[in-house]
Amino acid sequence: MPRKTDYPRLIVDNALELAAIEGWAQTSLNDIAAATGLSLAALHSTYPSKTAIVAAYTTRVDEAVLNHIDPELADKSSRERLFDVLMNRFDAMNPHKEAVRSILRASTSDVEALARGPLSLYRSMRWMMEAANIPSSGVRGQLRIKGLALIYLAVLRTWFNDDSEDMSRTMASLDRQLSRADRLLGFLRRRKRRETEDDRDLCAGGERRSPGPS
Numbered sequence: 233m234p235r236k237t238d239y240p241r242l243i244v245d246n247a248l249e250l251a252a253i254e255g256w257a258q259t260s261l262n263d264i265a266a267a268t269g270l271s272l273a274a275l276h277s278t279y280p281s282k283t284a285i286v287a288a289y290t291t292r293v294d295e296a297v298l299n300h301i302d303p304e305l306a307d308k309s310s311r312e313r314l315f316d317v318l319m320n321r322f323d324a325m326n327p328h329k330e331a332v333r334s335i336l337r338a339s340t341s342d343v344e345a346l347a348r349g350p351l352s353l354y355r356s357m358r359w360m361m362e363a364a365n366i367p368s369s370g371v372r373g374q375l376r377i378k379g380l381a382l383i384y385l386a387v388l389r390t391w392f393n394d395d396s397e398d399m400s401r402t403m404a405s406l407d408r409q410l411s412r413a414d415r416l417l418g419f420l421r422r423r424k425r426r427e428t429e430d431d432r433d434l435c436a437g438g439e440r441r442s443p444g445p446s
Contacts, residue, residue: 233269233270234268234269234270236274239268239270239274239278240278240279240288242268242269242270243264243268243270243275243278243279243285243288244285244288244289244292246264246267246268247259247264247267247282247285247289248289248328248331249267249331250263250264250267251330251331251334251335252328252330252331252334255334255338256282256331256334256335256337256338257334257337257338257341259282261275261276261281261282264282264285281344283344286335286352287352289328290352290356293321293324293325293356294356294359294360296320296321296324297317297320297321297324297359297360297363298359298363300320301317301363302316305364306365310364310365310366311410311414313364313365313366314360314361314364314366314380314410315406315407315410316364317360317363317364318360318383318384318387318406319399319402319403319406321360321384322387322391322399322402323399325391326399329391329392333392350381353381353384353385354377354378354381357377357380357381357384358373358377360380360384361373361376361377361380379413382413383406383409383410383413386405386409387402387405387406387409390402390405391405
C-alpha cells in the first residue's frame with residue numbers, strides 16, 4: 233500500500249497513463265484506484281471525482297511553470313516574457329500530450345468538466361500572466377486573462393499535432409497568436425503613461441528559442 237502522502241502524485245500519474253492508453257472517457261474511478269493500488273474510499277478522500285484529478289494535474293503544470301521562471305526575463309518585454317512562460321507550459325505538458333488530448337475530448341460530454349473547465353483555465357491563465365509579470369487584476373486584467381485563454385486554446389490545437397523535437401510549429405503558432413492579439417486588440421498594452429515604453433516593446437516581438445518575426 234502506498235504512503236498516504238504519495239496518494240495525490242500516484243493518483244494523477246496513473247490517471248494520466250490510463251487516459252493516454254485507454255482513453256479518459258473509458259477510464260473509471262475504479263480503474264484509477266486499482267492502478268494506484270488504493271481502495272475507492274482512499275481515492276475519494278484524496279480526489280472525489282475525475283474532474284478533481286484533472287484540476288490537480290492542471291495545478292501541477294501551473295507549479296512547474298512558476299518554479300522555473302527565468303530571472304533574466306525581468307528585463308525583457310511583456311511579449312517576450314509571456315511567450316517564454318507559455319512555451320514552458322507546453323514543455324511541462326509534453327510528456328502527457330496523449331492524456332491531455334483524451335481528457336479534452338472527453339470533457340465535451342462531461343457536465344462537471346464543462347461547468348468547471350473554464351474556471352480552471354482562467355485560474356491557470358491568471359497565474360501565467362503573473363508569471364510573466366503582467367497585471368491580471370481589475371477589469372483590464374480580466375480582459376487580458378480571457379484573451380490569453382483564447383490564445384492558449386488556439387495554440388493548443390497546433391501543439392497536439394506538433395511532432396518536432398524543438399516544438400517549432402507550436403512556437404510559430406504562439407508567436408502569430410500573440411502578434412495578432414496585440415495588433416488587433418492591444419491586449420497586452422497598459423494605459424499608464426509611464427508604461428508606454430513597455431508597450432512599444434510589445435510591437436517588437438520576442439523570442440524564447442526562435443519565434444518568427446511579428
